[in-house]
Amino acid sequence: MKWSAGRPVAIIDEKLADKLSIQVDDRIKITGGKNQIISVVDTACNLTKMNEIAVSKEVLHKKFPKYVDIELAPKPESISLIRKKMQGKTLSQTELKTIMKDISDNALTESEIAYFISAVYKSKTSIKEAIKMIKAILSTGKTLPLHSGIIADKHSIGGVPGRVTPILVSICASAGLIIPKTSSRAITSAAGTADAMEVICQVNFSIPEMLKIIKKTNACLVWGGSLNLAPADDKLIRVERLLNLDPETQLLASILAKKLSVNSKYIVIDIPYGKNAKVTKTQAERLSKEFKQIAKYFKVNLETFLKKTEKPLGNSIGPSLEIQEVLSVLKREKDAPPLLEKRALELSGLLLELTKKAKKGKGEELAKTILDSGKAFKKFKQIVEAQNGDVNKKFQKTKFQKTINSNSTGKIYELKIKELNNIARIAGCPGDKNAGMYLYKTLDDRVKKHQPLLTIYSESKVELKDAIKQYHKTRPIRIK
Amino acid sequence: MKWSAGRPVAIIDEKLADKLSIQVDDRIKITGGKNQIISVVDTACNLTKMNEIAVSKEVLHKKFPKYVDIELAPKPESISLIRKKMQGKTLSQTELKTIMKDISDNALTESEIAYFISAVYKSKTSIKEAIKMIKAILSTGKTLPLHSGIIADKHSIGGVPGRVTPILVSICASAGLIIPKTSSRAITSAAGTADAMEVICQVNFSIPEMLKIIKKTNACLVWGGSLNLAPADDKLIRVERLLNLDPETQLLASILAKKLSVNSKYIVIDIPYGKNAKVTKTQAERLSKEFKQIAKYFKVNLETFLKKTEKPLGNSIGPSLEIQEVLSVLKREKDAPPLLEKRALELSGLLLELTKKAKKGKGEELAKTILDSGKAFKKFKQIVEAQNGDVNKKFQKTKFQKTINSNSTGKIYELKIKELNNIARIAGCPGDKNAGMYLYKTLDDRVKKHQPLLTIYSESKVELKDAIKQYHKTRPIRIK
Numbered sequence: 026m027k028w029s030a031g032r033p034v035a036i037i038d039e040k041l042a043d044k045l046s047i048q049v050d051d052r053i054k055i056t057g058g059k060n061q062i063i064s065v066v067d068t069a070c071n072l073t074k075m076n077e078i079a080v081s082k083e084v085l086h087k088k089f090p091k092y093v094d095i096e097l098a099p100k101p102e103s104i105s106l107i108r109k110k111m112q113g114k115t116l117s118q119t120e121l122k123t124i125m126k127d128i129s130d131n132a133l134t135e136s137e138i139a140y141f142i143s144a145v146y147k148s149k150t151s152i153k154e155a156i157k158m159i160k161a162i163l164s165t166g167k168t169l170p171l172h173s174g175i176i177a178d179k180h181s182i183g184g185v186p187g188r189v190t191p192i193l194v195s196i197c198a199s200a201g202l203i204i205p206k207t208s209s210r211a212i213t214s215a216a217g218t219a220d221a222m223e224v225i226c227q228v229n230f231s232i233p234e235m236l237k238i239i240k241k242t243n244a245c246l247v248w249g250g251s252l253n254l255a256p257a258d259d260k261l262i263r264v265e266r267l268l269n270l271d272p273e274t275q276l277l278a279s280i281l282a283k284k285l286s287v288n289s290k291y292i293v294i295d296i297p298y299g300k301n302a303k304v305t306k307t308q309a310e311r312l313s314k315e316f317k318q319i320a321k322y323f324k325v326n327l328e329t330f331l332k333k334t335e336k337p338l339g340n341s342i343g344p345s346l347e348i349q350e351v352l353s354v355l356k357r358e359k360d361a362p363p364l365l366e367k368r369a370l371e372l373s374g375l376l377l378e379l380t381k382k383a384k385k386g387k388g389e390e391l392a393k394t395i396l397d398s399g400k401a402f403k404k405f406k407q408i409v410e411a412q413n414g415d416v417n418k419k420f421q422k423t424k425f426q427k428t429i430n431s432n433s434t435g436k437i438y439e440l441k442i443k444e445l446n447n448i449a450r451i452a453g454c455p456g457d458k459n460a461g462m463y464l465y466k467t468l469d470d471r472v473k474k475h476q477p478l479l480t481i482y483s484e485s486k487v488e489l490k491d492a493i494k495q496y497h498k499t500r501p502i503r504i505k
Numbered sequence: 506m507k508w509s510a511g512r513p514v515a516i517i518d519e520k521l522a523d524k525l526s527i528q529v530d531d532r533i534k535i536t537g538g539k540n541q542i543i544s545v546v547d548t549a550c551n552l553t554k555m556n557e558i559a560v561s562k563e564v565l566h567k568k569f570p571k572y573v574d575i576e577l578a579p580k581p582e583s584i585s586l587i588r589k590k591m592q593g594k595t596l597s598q599t600e601l602k603t604i605m606k607d608i609s610d611n612a613l614t615e616s617e618i619a620y621f622i623s624a625v626y627k628s629k630t631s632i633k634e635a636i637k638m639i640k641a642i643l644s645t646g647k648t649l650p651l652h653s654g655i656i657a658d659k660h661s662i663g664g665v666p667g668r669v670t671p672i673l674v675s676i677c678a679s680a681g682l683i684i685p686k687t688s689s690r691a692i693t694s695a696a697g698t699a700d701a702m703e704v705i706c707q708v709n710f711s712i713p714e715m716l717k718i719i720k721k722t723n724a725c726l727v728w729g730g731s732l733n734l735a736p737a738d739d740k741l742i743r744v745e746r747l748l749n750l751d752p753e754t755q756l757l758a759s760i761l762a763k764k765l766s767v768n769s770k771y772i773v774i775d776i777p778y779g780k781n782a783k784v785t786k787t788q789a790e791r792l793s794k795e796f797k798q799i800a801k802y803f804k805v806n807l808e809t810f811l812k813k814t815e816k817p818l819g820n821s822i823g824p825s826l827e828i829q830e831v832l833s834v835l836k837r838e839k840d841a842p843p844l845l846e847k848r849a850l851e852l853s854g855l856l857l858e859l860t861k862k863a864k865k866g867k868g869e870e871l872a873k874t875i876l877d878s879g880k881a882f883k884k885f886k887q888i889v890e891a892q893n894g895d896v897n898k899k900f901q902k903t904k905f906q907k908t909i910n911s912n913s914t915g916k917i918y919e920l921k922i923k924e925l926n927n928i929a930r931i932a933g934c935p936g937d938k939n940a941g942m943y944l945y946k947t948l949d950d951r952v953k954k955h956q957p958l959l960t961i962y963s964e965s966k967v968e969l970k971d972a973i974k975q976y977h978k979t980r981p982i983r984i985k
Contacts, residue, residue, distance in 0.1 A: 027550035028516065031530040034547075036508065045965075048936055050511040067514075067561070070507035081547070099971050100931065108748050111623060136619040140748050143623035146591060268588050268620050451580065456528055485525075491579050 057093035184303030187338025207249030226414020297334035343461015537573035664783030667818025687729030695929035706894020777814035823941015
C-alpha cells in the first residue's frame with residue numbers, strides 16, 4: 026500500500042503485541058536475510074494476520090525476504106547518555122559514537138534526538154567536542170572512494186539568500202578541480218542547494234552513480250542525504266529543522282564531517298556576517314578560527330571568506346526562483362544579479378588560489394575569465410545532464426501569488442532577511458519548489474508609493490494567506 | 506481496523522496529498538460536526554480512496570460524523586515561542602498559555618514538546634515562572650466542581666519506592682476529609698499510584714464518574730490523565746518519560762496544577778531526601794519553600810514533610826507487588842513493612858493536623874487508631890469497589906523471574922534506589938504490571954553468602970535478560 030510515515034513504522038496485530046509484551050511506541054528489531062532495521066510499533070486489529078506485519082516504506086529502504094523475525098529492541102544505551110549530556114556533563118568519544126550509531130540505526134525516536142540536539146544547543150562549543158562529534162558522525166557512514174586529483178569543496182554557513190554554489194562548482198570544475206559537491210536541503214533558510222538543483226535535475230544518487238557523474242564532469246551537485254555518507258547527521262538535521270535550530274557545535278561538525286566523508290583536501294567556507302546574516306562579525310571570526318583549528322586537526326587545507334552581507338545576493342528566495350537566477354549568471358544574461366555574480370567569483374577565486382590553480386590575488390580574475398568564456402555554463406550543462414536534467418527546462422507557474430506594494434515613498438533602510446526567509450517558508454519553501462518570493466527592491470533602494478516591493482508565491486491558499494499575514498505582522502521591509 | 510499509533514495520525518492518499526500540497530509529517534485539521542482535532546499525516550497508495558482518510562484510534566477519541574473536512578493546519582505559533590525559550594528568554598503568561606493550548610490541542614509533535622521540556626529543564630526555576638506555568642496548564646483543562654467539605658490532598662515528589670497514598674487516603678477519608686485523589690502513572694519510578702491501583706480496580710474515569718465515587722466514599726484513587734483536568738500536563742509527562750526527566754519548574758507546576766484543578770484547599774507534600782532519594786536535603790528545603798510560596802499565592806494551606814529516606818519503605822518495586830504491600834498494611838498483617846506503615850501514619854497525621862481534625866502533635870496517634878480499628882481497610886475496600894474492583898483479587902504469577910543471591914557475607918552498606926528503579930523499568934515496569942522486584946534485604950541488613958538478595962520479575966525474556974545484565978553492570982547493592 027506504499028504507506029509512508031516519515032520513519033520506519035510497523036503495524037502488528039494487537040493480540041500478537043500482547044503476546045510479545047510489545048506496546049505502541051516500543052521499538053522492534055526486524056531481522057531478515059542479512060538485513061535488520063529498528064522500527065517503531067503501531068498496533069491494529071484485523072489489519073494484519075497474527076503472523077504478519079505491515080510496514081511503512083521507510084522499512085523497505087532495506088531489502089527483506091518474505092519471512093522476517095521480530096523482537097523487542099532493548100532500550101538503547103543512548104537514552105542515559107543523552108540525559109547525561111542534558112545535565113551538562115561531557116560525553117566521551119565512545120559515548121558520542123554510541124549516540125550517532127543509535128541515531129543512524131533508527132534506535133532513537135525523533136523526540137529523543139530533539140533532547141540530544143537541545144543539550145548540544147545549550148552547551149558551550151568546544152573544538153574538542155566538535156572533533157569528537159565529527160569522528161562519531163563519520164563512524165556511522167560511508168566515505169567516497171576518491172583518491173586522485175585535487176579534491177576541493179565549498180560550503181556556506183548560509184543565512185543570506187543567493188545560490189552561489191552551482192556557479193562556483195561550474196567555474197572551478199572547468200579549471201580542473203574535482204568537486205564532489207554534496208549539498209543539504211534547507212535547514213533554516215527557504216532553500217538549500219539540493220532543493221534548488223532538484224528543480225532542473227535529479228539530486229538523489231547512490232555513491233557509484235555519484236562517482237560516475239564526477240568521472241564524466243569533474244564534479245556533481247547532489248543531495249548528501251541519500252548517499253549514507255553521514256546518516257546520523259542527516260537525521261539530526263531533520264529534527265533541527267522542526268524548530269529551525271542550528272547549534273554551533275553541531276554546525277561545525279555537520280559541515281566538516283560532510284567534507285571529510287567525500288575526501289576533500291581543499292575547502293573554502295563562506296561566512297557572511299552582519300545583522301541580517303546568521304552570525305555577527307565576532308561570531309564569524311570565532312567560527313572561522315574554529316573551522317581552521319578543526320581542519321588542521323584533520324590535515325585539510327581550509328580557508329574562510331568573511332564578508333559583511335546585508336542584502337540578498339539576488340532578487341529571489343525559493344528553490345525554483347533561485348535556480349533561474351543561477352542560470353541567468355551562467356548564461357551571462359544582462360539582468361543577472363550583479364551581487365550574486367560577484368560573490369561567486371570571489372569565492373571561486375579563493376578556492377582557485379587555495380588549490381594553486383591561480384596565484385595569490387589572481388583567483389577572481391581567472392574565475393571571471395572562465396565565466397565570461399562560456400566554459401562555466403558548458404560545465405554546468407554537462408553536470409545537469411549527467412544528473413538526468415535539462416538546463417532548458419520550462420519553469421512552472423506557481424498556483425497562487427500576491428504582490429505587495431509600498432505604502433510610502435522613501436528609502437529602504439531595513440530589510441530583515443531572517444523574516445523574509447521565514448515568510449518564504451510559511452509560503453511553502455523548501456517543500457514546494459515553486460513557492461518563494463521575488464524582491465523588486467532591496468536595502469538602500471529608493472521606492473515610490475504604490476510601486477511593487479515584492480511578490481510572494483505559494484502552492485497553497487492557506488499558506489499564502491499565512492505568509493501575507495506574517496508579512497504585515499512583522500514588516501520586514503521598512504521605508505523612511 | 507482499530508489502528509493505534511500513540512497519537513492522532515491520519516493516512517491520506519498520496520495523490521490527494523499532492524493535490525492539497527500536504528506532506529508526510531505535516532499536520533492537518535480534521536473538522537466534523539462540532540469537533541475538530543489536529544492530526545499528523547502519513548500517506549499511502551491505494552489504501553484509502555481519493556476522498557477517504559484512515560485515522561488512528563487517537564483521532565476517534567472525539568466523535569466525528571462520516572464526512573469530515575480536512576485542511577492543512579497552519580504552523581503553530583508555539584514553535585517560535587519554544588525557540589525563544591531555548592534561547593534563554595522569558596515567556597509571558599499569554600505565550601505560555603499558547604504553548605499549553607497547542608500541546609493540549611495536539612498541534613505540537615512530541616519532538617517539539619521535547620524541545621520545550623529541555624528548555625524548561627535548562628532554565629533556572631523561578632516562582633514567578635512556576636505560577637505562570639500553573640495558570641497556563643489550568644487554562645487548558647477542566648476543574649472539578651467540588652465546593653463543600655474539607656477538600657484535602659497529598660502528593661509525594663517520589664523517588665523512593667513505597668505506596669503510601671492508598672493507605673493515607675483510606676485513613677484520612679475515614680476521618681471525614683474529602684480526598685479527590687488523582688494520581689499519575691510513573692514518570693521516573695517503576696510505578697505510580699495509578700499503576701498500582703490499576704492492578705485491583707479501574708482508574709480511568711470521567712469527571713461525573715469521579716464525583717459519584719467521591720460522593721459514595723469521600724474519596725477516590727483515580728488516574729489523573731483520563732480526566733482532562735490538565736491535558737497539557739499529561740502530554741508533558743508523557744514526553745518527559747522518554748528520558749526519565751523531571752524538570753523542577755515543571756515538577757512544581759505539574760503537582761500544584763493538579764491539586765488546584767480538583768479544588769484542594771489543604772495539601773501535604775512528601776519530600777523524601779538523601780543520596781538515595783530524588784533530591785538532596787538542600788534541594789528538599791528549597792522545594793519546600795517554593796511549594797509554600799506558590800501555595801500562598803493561590804491561597805491554599807500547604808505543609809511539607811521532609812525526611813531523610815535511604816531505603817525503600819517496603820520490600821517491593823513494581824505495580825502489582827506494591828499494591829500487595831498496601832493491602833498487608835491495611836489488613837494489619839504481621840509481615841506488613843513497618844517503614845511503609847510508619848510513613849503513611851506520619852503523613853496522614855500531618856494532614857489531619859493541617860485540617861484541624863487532630864490537635865498539633867496528635868495527628869499520627871489519631872491515624873494509628875483509625876488504621877488499627879479496621880476503619881481504614883473498610884474505607885479502602887469501599888473505594889476499590891466503587892471503582893469496580895476487588896480487594897480480594899488473586900494476583901497473577903509473573904512469566905519470568907530470576908533470584909540473585911549474595912556472593913559474599915557482610916553488611917549492605919549501599920543500596921542504589923535509582924538504579925533498582927531503573928532495573929525494574931528495564932524489566933518492564935510500569936507497563937507490565939507484574940514486572941518488578943522483591944528485595945529480601947535492605948540497607949544496613951546483614952547477609953550471608955548464597956542468601957537471596959532480590960528476585961527480578963518480568964513478562965518478557967529479553968527484558969529480564971537486560972534487567973539482569975544491568976544489575977550486574979551497575980551493582981546497585983554493595984556488601985562489605
